[in-house]
Each structure stands twice: as structure tokens, then as C-alpha cells.
Amino acid sequence: MSRLIDVENLTLQFDTDEGRITAVEDVSFSLEAGEVMGLVGESGSGKSVTAKSLMKLNAGNAIYGPDSRITLHLEDGPVDVMSLKTDTEMKVVRGGAISLIFQEPMASFAPAISIGEQMVEQLMIHTDFSKAQARELSIEMLDRVGISDASTRFGQYAFELSGGMRQRAMIAMALSTKPKLLIADEPTTALDVTIQAQVIDLMKDLVSEFGMGIIFITHDLGVIAQTADKVAVMYLGRLVEQGTVRDVIRRPAHPYTRGLLAALPTLEDIDAPLTPIPGDIPSPLERPSGCVYHTRCQEVIGARCANEIPKFSQVDTDHAAACHLHDEQGETA
Amino acid sequence: MPGLPAMMTNFEARKGHSFHGAHEGMVQFLRFAAIRAVLAFFTLCLVSFIVFSLMELVPGDCAERYLAFKNSQGAQISIADIEAERVRLGLDRPFFERWVKWIFNAFQGEFGDSCILRLNINQLLGQKVWLSIGICLGSLLLAYAIAIPVGIIAATSRNPFLNNGLRIISYLGLALPNFLLALMIMLFSTMVFGNSLTGLFSPEFRDAAWDWPRIKDFLSHVWLPVFILGWSATAFAIQTVRALMSDEIGKLYVTAAAARGVSGRRLLMRYPARHALSPIINSLGFDLNRIFNELPIVALILTLTEAGSLLIEALARSNDQQLAGAIIFFLTGSIVAINFITDITLAIVDPRIRRSILG
Known part of the structure; x- marks a missing residue:
């Protein structure tokens, strides 16, 4: 496999009447050709905005952070997406090498x-x-x-x-344009469950046939478990956990991922109560300091969570989480 | 379009055997046009019935009115004279029979004689009806020729000065009554140029035959009523176009098209502008109607010798039923006609409507 896209320190703000809103903050990930990555999070977590950034498709009031870098590796050499300016230059990421499928086909x-x-x-x-x-x-x-x-x-x-x-x-x-990367923004949410399965199967077939990468955006971890090779979990504009699907779903390392998984209904025990994550996603106008999740987190370990932004630390070979729980484990180990 | 959701489910049920071949489509389209034409015809008949009934409700009839007019000239009129005149005019026949006769003649362009002036109405109206319709269509054309580009620019521009400026002009257009604008312009022009800018022709051309100098003279007069009637229509149309465009620009299919690499003018014209067109066409009939309503007052102020002012004259002053009926018939006829045209155009422009016809 060869590297398809690198996203580094992607930060994106919107200038609005209420002030400058941070939609995406310091997001980094990469994707290999032929790989399917699930981007998971609640609505308002910045998944779609992140995806649209790859095509520079966000509204005119979007301001990208100065350190944001998106590099698309094509056969003719790397493309620096952030530096694309004119409509002609942007054709390559808009329907050329990258295609986007929206939630509502109608x-x-x-x-x-x-x-x-x-x-x-x-x-x-x-x-x-x-x-x-x-x-x-x-x-x-x-x-x-x-x-x-x-x-x-x-x-x-x-x-x-x-x-x-x-x-x-x-x-x-x-x-049809044989893109290298397909971004699917909740492509099955608006469909019936039976049709959902057909569409997902179709997409999986096509990926292996065309050898392209897919970024699959969804709030449904069930769909991710079936489709993706790896997963990135997003909360309030920040990535909180990344890893292979198997690792993240079997051994979620971030309390937010654990919360998302606990909120899923299971067919094995239909009487088990669902445990939703308490509280609502905070308004983007009042982003919490420190770890963005600390206002809803049930495993807060002290003032550090509110004051210090956690860095990603490895919990396994291909599995990392941005949480102070794992900093300490790393320090004590 | 309240019928749309119902139509869509209809399509769902019917998909799979939609029409094949352009020829069959053409036949179905012509059938649709024919049905619409028949409907328009019935609308016109219905309106004529209402107009005719209203004419009947006016106290007194043509016979009395004419003889009363003669009486005022000094002639001695008896009841027997009035009855004789009624019989001569066919006014003793039943209401329905007279209406059928009237509408039958109307469709042949025959409206009989004016009650008061005893002149053939066609002779009396001459080109006035066409002048009226021309002035109104001119105003409508002016309104949209300005509103479509300006509305599109306003919807796409983020420039606050441009947007606020347009808003102020629009409000002025909406808030300033036409007759007031007409009076202001007349006053201004009288004070500054010593010419009140009234009428449609200079005196020497009034009864002349159409030739190049008369056309030039006509154009040098007609711009003012077209401008005055077009003024508020433009303000209205800009608001419509801008709202429709902003609405369409925000829709997902526009973002989706941009994501496929469609950009610049092509993106704007083929996507939001193209899709805002149907509701704009829809509003044309309504706008023309409004302009027609405003025409008589403006015409009266500018002393235009067209049908609108004649209508006021016939309705309000002389109570000339025959004349008023003929003018109203023409005006409603032209509104029905423009609605027919917009229906057909919509079917050509909008596949959703087209498919509801072609099935």
C-alpha cells in the first residue's frame, strides 16, 4: 500500500456574526490507498467540515489555521491542497482525484x-x-x-x-472520474436498513476493484465495524482516538469512545438499558478548555483535564488516544 | 406548489415505464397545450359571464342611458321610446341569451356600440387596447430585465454596501405609490422643462398613421408610463429574484455540483439560477395582473389616451356598460393569455411539471 493523503494539524474556524467559531482543531490523520477509514462522532463534532476541507469546499467565511497541511499523493506527485486557489487548480480535489457523496442523494x-x-x-x-x-x-x-x-x-x-x-x-x-479518494458523508443514513446493507456492500466491492481510499463519515459505529479498516473518533472538532477498527471497538481507550459504544443497542441483550453519554455537546462558542470532553467525561482525573490539552499517546501498535488517562499510564510505565 | 409531494409519489409508482421517444413526448406536450388552451378559453368565458352580470347589475340599461342622454340634449322622450329602443338593442331578450350572443361576438372581436357615444366600440377603442397591453408588457419586461441580473448579483454578493443600497431602492420602489411618482415627475418636469410629459403622442401625431416619425414620437412619450409602472414592479421583482436565488444557492445540490468541479459562472447559471427560473416564471402572471391594476390611475394622471383611462371614464363617469365590458374583456383576456404562456413555458423549463404531464 502507498500513502494516499496526509492531513496535518488541520485547524478550521468560521467567522460568524457571533464571533469566530472553531470547527476543527489540530486534526491529523493519514490514509493509504485501498484503505477505508471511518470518521465517527456525534453531529456537530466537525466530521463533515473536516471532510469538506479536503476539497476546500467549506463556505467563504472559513479560515484555515496557518499550520494546516493537507497533502494528496498522486501519481504525478504530491498536491498541497491548502495552496490551491483558482477553480481550475481545485478541479483535482473537486471531483477529480477526490469525490464526495452526501447523506441525502435526493x-x-x-x-x-x-x-x-x-x-x-x-x-x-x-x-x-x-x-x-x-x-x-x-x-x-x-x-x-x-x-x-x-x-x-x-x-x-x-x-x-x-x-x-x-x-x-x-x-x-x-x-466515474476514477477518483483516488472517495469521501462518503453518512451515505446510508437516509436509506432503509436493507438498502443500507446493499449500498455498503457495493461500496466495499468498488473500493477493492478501483483500489481507492474511502473516508466514511458516520455516527453509526455499527456501520464502521462492518466497513472500515481503521477508525478515527472525533469530538467537538478534535480527534480523540484513532486505531484499527478491531482495536478501537474491542478495547476503546478514550472515555468518549467507550461512551459511544455503550450507547449502541445490542441484539444479544435486548432488555439491557441503553446508556447514553450524559449532557449535550457544548456550543462551539463555549469550547471547554483543556480536554474538550472533560465537561461530559465520567473518568475525569483532576484539574489537568480542564487545563491541559491531552496529546495522542500510543495504547497499542496501531492504536492511539488523546487522553490524560493514558499519559499517566505512559509516565508510570 | 402544493401538489408536488403528491406528484412525486405518483412518479415513484410510475417509474419504470416513463415515456419513450421524442415523438410521443411531443404529441403529449401538444395535448397538454391544447388542454391548457381549452381551460384558458373557459376561464375567459367565466370571467366574461361575471363581467356581463356586473354590467347587468348596474342600474339602468343602455336604452335608458342613451335616451336620457338625448333628453338632456332637449329631445322629448317617452316610455314607449325607451321600450322601442330596448327591442331594437335586443335588451328584451333573456339574460342568458344575451350573454351567449355577447360572448360569441366578443370572440369575433365585435362588441357592438357604445351606450352613450353610439359609436362602434372597435372604432372607439382603435389601438388603445393594444397600447395598454403594450405599456404593461413593456413595464413587466423592464422589471425583469433589471431584476434578474440585479437579483442574482445581490444574492451572490457579500458586499454590504451593495446589498443595503439595493434594499433601500427596493423599499422606495415598494413604498412609493405609482400615482405619487407620476405626479412628482410631472411636477418636476413642468417646473424644469416647462413640459408636463403627459400623453402618448404629440398633438400633431395623435391621429396620424403609424410611420417612423410617429413611432419616434410615441417612444419619446411612452417611456414615462413604462418607467412609472415598471418602477414598483422592478422593486418587487428584485426582491423575488433575490429571495429565490439565495434560497437555491443554499441548497445541497449546489455544493454537490461544486464538489464535482463545476465552478464559476457555469455553476451559478446552470444550478441556482436555472432552478430559480420556474418560480420566477410563475410570478410573471401575477406581476402583470398588478401592473394592469395600476395602469388606469397612472394613465389618468398622465392623460394617456389608452384603454385604461377610457375604462375609468366608462366605469366611473358615463356608466357605459358596453364599453367597460369590452375593455375588461380585453384586459382579462391578456392576463389569461399570459398565464397560458407561463404554464406552457414552465412545462418546457421544469422537468417535474413536464413529467407530470407526460406521465
């Missing part, structure tokens, strides 16, 4: 433009195909994601397709 297709037209448009922007070639490839892609009668569907509009069909079409469109 809303992400333009309602008055046919699915085919939108697919062809994207291919015309990113490839030197003729219109006829683009059309042919689009129909082939629709067929490939399991849409029957693809040439008819090509001329149809999003409102004429069922929910699962739309998300398949969205995947077909996203993959």
Missing part, C-alpha cells in the same frame, strides 16, 4: 437537470472525453452500480428514482 442531485446530464458534465470537466464517450461511460457506471435499464435511467431526473437507486446513481457519478 438533495444532492439538481432537480431540473437529468442524472445523465450531471454525470456527463462532470466527465467533461475532468476528462478529455467526447460527449458520446462520456455518455457511454456514465451508462456503464450506472449499470455497474446495479441500476437496471441504465440507458433509460440516464435520461431521468432524481425525483423519478427511489432512494436506494439515487444513492447508487450518486456513487456511480462519484466514481
